[in-house]
Amino acid sequence: MGWGIGNLPYGSVVGPDGRRFAAVRFGDAVLELARVDADLFAAGGLDRFLAAGPATWSRVRAEVVDTLTADRHPLVPLADVTPVLPFAIGDYVDFFASEHHAANCGRIFRPGNTDPLSANWRHQPIGYDGRAGSVVVSGTDIARPSGQFPGDDGPIGFAPTRRLDLEAEVAFVVGPPGTRIAVAEADEHVFGVCLLNDWSARDIQAFESAPLGPFLGKSFATSLAAWITPLEALAAARTRVPQDPEPLPHLRETGAHGLRLDLAVSINGQVVARPEFGSMYWSYAQMLAHLTSNGAAVRTGDVFASGTVSGPARGQRGCLLELTWNGAEPIELGDGTSRTWLEDGDEVVVSAHAGDITLGEVAGRITRG
């Protein structure tokens, strides 16, 4: 039931004849969306569909259900198509919305502070702008990046990263543009949800980050799942997380914009963490409200991500930085090997489900850079 009639995520694929088309996934097959609305999906991607907004999203979903139920059109086997990025990425923003992740980072990098969270953290969803041009679709190989960091003997060198990490995140895809979007209006602008892996080179990141934050330690690649699950499919997963102190009025939660998603992170087939998205401190609606509160406009195709999803238990931590405590505590894989950081050849898969709804996985294999 993971890919049943209640799920129906959207993507874009290249078929056996080399033609790109927009598709919805149903079981182990895809339906070409142009059969449901030829105009909206003529270009082969989701761009026009995303821009059209919630009324169109609901209409198309209903028509897809009708089409599948009536068995009106032939499906294409999933094995015969290759997913590509389903829309043109606008701006990519990455948040830092997990309290456990932020606190663990504080404990690792600023030990001795009474509060591991920075003073701003409970006041606003902290985030930064990422590199949209480096977003790649799930399945793309990830070349180990090189960069500057102190070598074993002291001086700064330029070398392949020795601390390559994954970050298991949940991303949100923007539909119609807007600015100063109220928390209560978020669902007018957010089409859906997909998994994201924000690959990170911790040594490069650590050396470069003062005073302007992460840059080349992140910008080499960000992997996005091939299938976007519409918010409409996740109604039963909605939840609301208590916040203390209550945010300022423009960030106050008005509904239930949390989502109970159970993530799993695996390396070479071995599950190393099971983060729970339902406990994230800041909701996607609050992220979007904050992002646009200064007058910045979002555009169709903008992607904003949650930051690493981590829970309170060690087994719920969504990156190796936390799982291995910055390399001090290696984790064992089932094959008799252990990891502090990712090695060449490692295959990382982040998957998730919300009850019967399976999210499209985000996968990537490390290659020698």
Added chain:
Amino acid sequence: MGWGIGNLPYGSVVGPDGRRFAAVRFGDAVLELARVDADLFAAGGLDRFLAAGPATWSRVRAEVVDTLTADRHPLVPLADVTPVLPFAIGDYVDFFASEHHAANCGRIFRPGNTDPLSANWRHQPIGYDGRAGSVVVSGTDIARPSGQFPGDDGPIGFAPTRRLDLEAEVAFVVGPPGTRIAVAEADEHVFGVCLLNDWSARDIQAFESAPLGPFLGKSFATSLAAWITPLEALAAARTRVPQDPEPLPHLRETGAHGLRLDLAVSINGQVVARPEFGSMYWSYAQMLAHLTSNGAAVRTGDVFASGTVSGPARGQRGCLLELTWNGAEPIELGDGTSRTWLEDGDEVVVSAHAGDITLGEVAGRITRG
């Protein structure tokens, strides 16, 4: 001679009939570029031209000179056209490449440190990803952003910024895509130069920046000049800045990628600073080499900017943060008023020239947000 046959910057304008067209500026008039190459400029912007690379840039420039010299086509008065963004912005990156600016920021925000520069600063051009969707063309009004910062009475509030600043910068426009671009190959990928104002809300920025850097304090708006000066026009302005220590091999300067540009920053017509770009520590070729050294690719239409251009003298500082020493030392305008930060109604203009070559100004007026 500021807009003579040796200059010929490129832009995109809307004419009296509402039609958008790509244009080159000559004196107080513009030539429609489709008259020189109908295919390349058919879409009204510079996107295809930028992607075409140096051989095409040189050919088109020679043909424009021929056309203007032969008086072959009618020109359109500059007063009859309205500039728009001349190409689709890919990713926008902002560097921090002025030693004097970086050192002044260090002295203001981290007083007591022996070295006002962070440990990484002389090893690499420090930078961060900005918000491409917030880039607007010169002349666009800038609404004062609101955001979170501590109020006079202590608690964090959400209010219009009280510390609105300008940053006079020089930006570079990417033509053909590439990755791991060597310093010596930069000119194969950089089409030209234009002024940029990286508007900044210092109170919002100060509260949000730990630990991930600037975000909403910058993302509300970034103004780009309407006219892009090709590097080909700036051959006589080239210079080379000594660096100590010598950068690592992949960042080592191979030619003369510094540019002697004399900037002027005015508020309401009064010049408040005259920064010199020729003394910037890191060159645009080094910025591009660094930006792509981790495997990140640049795309056609990417923009990367220098960061605030500041020289050693107080009168050469390119932002109010430095000019007023974080608000402690107001500057006098010629009209009997003084400023610590920008006020509603203020008109900021950044202009520049390199000998006879005038760069397109970047202008913006502050409106109540």
